[in-house]
Amino acid sequence: MPDSAAMLAGDFATLPDLIAAHARERGDKLALVDGEQSLSYASLDAEMTRAAAALQQAGVRPHQPVAILAANSVASAAAFLAILRAGAVPTPLAASATPDQLAAMIADCGAPIAFADEAGSAALTGAAARIVRLGDPAWMGHGGTALTPIPIGPADPFNIIYSSGTTGTPKGIVQPHAMRWAHIARNAAAGFGDAVTMIATPLYSNTTLVSFLPTIAWGGTAVLMPRFDARAFCTLAERYRATHAMLVPVQYQRIMALPDFNAFDLTSFRLKTCTSAPFAASLKADIVARCPGLLVEYYGMTEGGGTTMLVANAHPDKLHSVGQPIEGHDIRLIDDDGREVAQGDTGEVVGRSPAMMTGYHGRSDATAQAEWFDADGRRYIRHGDIGRFDEDGFLTLLDRKKDLIISGGFNLYPSDLEAILAGHPQVADCTVIGVPSPLWGETPVGFYVARGQSDPAEILAWFNARVGKTQRLSALEPIDELPRSAIGKVLKRELRDRWPERPAA
Template sequence: MTAADLLASDFATLPQLIAAHAAERGGKTAVADETRTLTYAQLDARMSRVAAALQRDGIGTGTPIAVVAAPSVDYAAVSLGTLRAGCVATPLSPSATPGAIAAMIADSAAPLVFLDAVNATTLADEPLTARAIRLDTPAFEEWLAPEGARPSEPDIHPEDAFNIIYSSGTTGTPKGIVQSHAMRWQHLSRNAAAGFADAVTMIATPLYSNTTLVSFLPTLGWGGTVVLMGKFDARRYLELAQAHRATHTMLVPVQYQRIMALPDFDGFDLSSFRFKTSTSAPFSAALKADVVARWPGLLVEYYGMTEGGASCGLNATAHPDKLHTVGQPMPGHEIRLIDEDGNEVPPGEMGEVVGRSPAMMNGYHGREGATRDAEWYDAEGRRYIRHGDVGRFDKDGFLILMDRKKDLIISGGFNIYPSDLEAVLRQHPAVADAAVIGVPSEAWGETPVGIVVLREEVPLDAVLAWTNDRLGRTQRLAALHATDELPRSAIGKVLKRELRDALAEGTL
């Protein structure tokens, strides 16, 4: 079938689409990093060598294959080749602690993990449950099946697992979010109007992030070109975007903030841009307005979650009076707001966000209880996913987010779970009790701050340094405060709003 036929069908896999693009436009650049490029023909061939090697090694369909590395063309080929073999792509965060990475590998039961030089060094002292293969050494080329190898084509069903995306964690129990081929097909098929077929999409966020994949995968599915950036730098981003004549991008709000703050931003030629998107963190109305005013092309903010549920979209260019919202539910997506008892709230009132759509996770890997906790069912028995946020709809049906029900901190586009940081703080011998809250940050959007009850007099700077040494780079506390007692409710729950108020008033 042609790529057009596949895209017009009810379901197709991403490897099938890439094979079709290779046959029809094999010489077109599919993916580029800052040192290499792969055409569609080259990407297709490399994917097949990966898939054939997995099958040669007896790795069956449905088996997770892990990657811990910076973005590169080989990272892309391994993840996509994993899918061609019928295995499950399992990209892991290099910014997690070595122990957390090892725990995620073990939890996934991946028999193989692909590493780059930096992460091989980071994990050198960790006992890994998977065989490690270095992407940047001859060992990778030696592992690949010979050139021209063609794997047997697995029978992939829509409900089969496509990938596992792990939440951050330092407690040793991170949650793996299982997303199906059907869910990813929805991400591809719903983008018919986004112009990805001739896109040049700038990717400046990590390949283990769902934020990245919702642009990376549709670009390749529709036959566009992906440009991968390593470590983000605002000026370098603009240089690459200008050089590649980029048309599409996905950036988190803090990246927009850093780019727009460059004194010479207006000196770059960004006239090729048609479609800019953002997600993963609060995006201020003022910053949206600045992007709309000075950066060509549409700006669309998406609100959703890795687990699926429902997504909202805000065309900020078309709705300058709605920049304080996250937009309206996308076609085929339904959001309801419920109270603490699970009942729907009246129109205009605030409630917990629950959503359903054709794009929802299968569940948490190996965690049926956590999956049930994330679900809500309406009176007709239809399944919704709890978003963990509190919001309300305005009179025009635009969603206004009010607070995060689960106290999730989003810093620089990364999810930080306070309970993980609190668990590390409590391991310090001088700490009797601890809480972590998110506070506004110009640099990161939000940043985590710790509040501790001490058993004995010790320098807070020493406790802060001890804690940050045990956290991932994106998790580290910006500050630490001491108090005599944490405010708690009658059932013992820490009242974090009171801590935020006290911090803002300077009484901590």
């Protein structure tokens, strides 16, 4: 078999094959560590093979989803990689989802098996899947059956990531091996081969995978945090001499706010990246000034499309932007009629690149709505954001076309939350908006028109008991009438503009 360097220099390679090559070449090197457990590349490779064989013996077919519901750990990361080796499709689920939401996602993808830790097992009791506890020796340590190698091509599904829907019909984003290979290959100059990468966001997030997967593909070490804490992050980064990290803006904010931040030795950092939420120019400037290594902001979508990159250290006058399209990525702006806008005008962002989703699982209608085709028939993905390019080709984002709320790096869709809030018998009309939050970047708040007498506190508690942790409203306000346009559209901007500053939420 070719060595890892030859595979990484080629046109396409699979992650399981790359891990096998690293195991042959540098088997003793640490691949995964979570503070309590660790696996070398040789041990990881062997564990993946045993677990993959057990999956096949249990009847899991090629291209079939297998779910994971667990906090970041060596065991959950190894399970994700083992599913790939079995020729199946890892489908990580959000721990913040409710049991009903989890059951709906399992039903949607049809996963026959779900790997789970203790908390995940309890949350999946109503799901139609066989629950396998992580650490079960029959799966993750001592499977005795032989593995049947499964050929994998670029168009085959790599994983499914679910959007943060709350209505029982979340969209599963199918990402092919070609998309993940593009993420790996484009990091040739990022130094992941000798990287020690801090993994401080959950593995069910695309934000995490675009950092975790290149680290393992290039033979680096991934340090997994079960949950994020700013002080613990700095302590672990100092202990393991971390070189790379991908964080969302609110995490950077909490790290930089530590009173003794400057006491930590973080000089080993070479590359820090950020994505998933609006990133304040002032925070970027503070990180550049006080935290070692390059700071690179990426703007893109889980669905793929186009990606921009801003090297903050090199462009101090462009920190208000999200940078320029990276090589091989074509980003354009279109108007409401699908026509490209003139240079300097604002428009909806659409993008095309080698890193694009196949589509939404079982949702051809939603897939079609997310696509735009140029005059030559080339496929682009709609980003749903409104932006403008400056004269140097830097993209500035102005608004989110669909009023998307990004809280703690996760996407929340107001229409989903509004549908649930409207189900309360005392709610006659309602809307949900995102407001600034020092802790989360943004947080959702609701407004409602009461039907008769109402108790806002009771309605808020009722609502928050029915959604996942990330979708909970931080406040709920009664209002006599929702502001609307002449055609009946709720004017959410008016509500945002008059929302008073409140304590952190």
